[in-house]
Amino acid sequence: MFKLSEIKKSIIVALWFIFLTFPIMVIKVNTIDNEIIWRWHNMFTIGIVTFTLSLIWRYFQETEGSGRKIAALFTQNPLTRNIKRVLSSSRPTKDGVIRESSPTIQRIFYGLLIVVALVFPFANDYQTTILTTALMYVILGLGLNIAVGLAGLLHLGYVAFYAVGAYTYALxxxxxxxxFWVAVPLGGILATLFGIALGIPVLRLRGDYLAIVTLGFGEITxxxxxxxxxxxxGPSGIAQIPKPGLFGIELSTQQGIMYVYYLAVGLAVLTVFATYRLQNSRIGRALMAMREDEIASQAMGIDITRTKLTAFALSAFFAGVAGVLFAAKxxxxxxxxxxxxxxxxxxSIVVLGGMGSIIGVIIGALILILLPEYLREVGNYRMLLFGASMVIMMIFRPQGIVSNVRKVYKIDKGGQK
Known part of the structure; x- marks a missing residue:
């Protein structure tokens, strides 16, 4: 049976949740008749559901043995073991966290994604358009992942480089x-220069101070x-930006949508390949070492100034490329x-997917961009559901959907790595 203290805590949780959702779920304003509609049944429903879920959650927290039995039912299932083997690293994990998979599994995963991406545009124009937007955010997420996930540099003004790329093509x-094809490298290069210009004055800043400065840089831009x-x-913006050309061939509206989509797929694949190679390069290892301990990495001979500027420059380059694609789309x-x-x-894409994880950022971008679109059918409640899912995700998986795995070098009995 439940303890009286647990019931009191669940009641407090239910009341607090009712208070937070009261303006949205209970009050409805009819602007035509100038009256307020009170939906009290929603308040009671929210209270009962929240109270019940809170009690269930506390029950499983208290009964650890029951939790282990339920977990054993899943882990002992052959299908679940195979899925876990695909998603997990080549070495076993004791904490049960889904980590970056082995290179072979990653290649299979990327190959399946490419096949699905190539076939997807034949669905309809709307689906193709929103997936194109999601692919642009994949590029942006992977670019920011270099600065935040690999180098540990909290960047809140990343949209500035995105704007530089878009305005480069438009102007x-x-x-x-x-x-378009000339503007793609130019937009990336110009954004890189802006990244270096931002990196030079913030070389000595860390944590919250770095975040505030980068936020100010984005707003200044x-x-x-x-x-x-x-x-x-100014605020009027720039219109009539031409679509990407295809050897002078005139494309219909549907063909143009598919062409831009395939361009987004190609650029996303190149971004994944570049970031994957970066992770396994000397520069990538220097970025990760600086993220873990800046003083220790500097003592080991890593040039912190050059490494930070490299992180800002590479991160900004992909944002500039995505900006050119956004303006063309x-x-x-x-x-x-x-x-x-x-x-x-x-x-949020980087944090939700898993900082430093390429697969995680891809999944995070697809979820964060596509989920609000597919929740449009529930009307005003879609953002409430979206926010609740984000909060639940951060509570139960703060390390992200797919956490990055640390490389471990072992010496065998023969004395070789």
Whole structure:
């Protein structure tokens, strides 16, 4: 039976949850008749459901033996063991955390993703469009993962590099007629220069101080774009940005959507390949060493200045490329497309997927971008469900969907690694 203290705690949780959801779930304003509709049944439903779930959760917390028995039912299942073997690392994990898989499993996973991505556009234009957006966020998430996940540099102004890439294509095309394929490397290079310009003054900053400075950099970039009317046309933005060309062939609307989608797939694949190679390179190991202990890595001979600037530069490059693709896809950009919320979403993708994990960032981007779209059928409740799922995820899996695995070098009996 439940203890009286546990019941009291569950009641407090239910009351607190009712208080938080009261303005959304209970009060409804009818603007036509100028009246307020009180939906008291929603309040009682929320209270009962929250109270019941809280009691169930506390029961499983108290009865550890029952939890182990339930976990054993899953782990002893042959199908579950095979799934865990696919998702887990080549070495066993005692904590039960899903970690980065072995290189062979990763190649199979990426291969299946590519096959599904190539076949997907034949569904419909709407599905193709939202998946194109998700792929752009995959590129952005993997780029930010270099600075946050590998180097441990908390970056809250990442959207600034995204804006640099988008405005590079829009302005060069408007004033000089530069095409998409020329603007892709130029947007990446210009964003890289901005990344280095940001990295130089923040070399000595860490943690919250670094986050505040990068946040200010992002806002400065947006405000500059909003007020520089002579160059960027200010809040009005830049319209009629041409779509990517295909050897001068005129494409229909549906063909253009599919073409942009396949471009996003190609750029996402290149980003995955580049970040994977970076992780296993000398630069990647230096970034991870700096993330763990900056003083110790500097004592081991790592140039911290060069390593930090490399992290900012590489991270900004992929944001610039994604910005060019975004401008080509939408055909219109303005400063309101690059607010702080975009940086928050990209950072959430990295944290939700698992910092330092390539597979995790891909899954996180697909969930964070596609889930709100597919929840549109539930109307005003979709963001409530979305926020609740994020909170639950952070409570039960704070390390992310797929946590990064640390490489361990062992010496065998023969004395070789």
């Amino acid at each position: 060069l095309n408007m004033y000089y007629g530069v095409g 947006r405000i500059t774009l909003e007020n520089w009317d002579a160059l960027t046309q 939408t055909g219109f950009i303005n400063p309101q497309s690059f607010t702080f919320m975009e940086s928050a979403i990209i950072l």
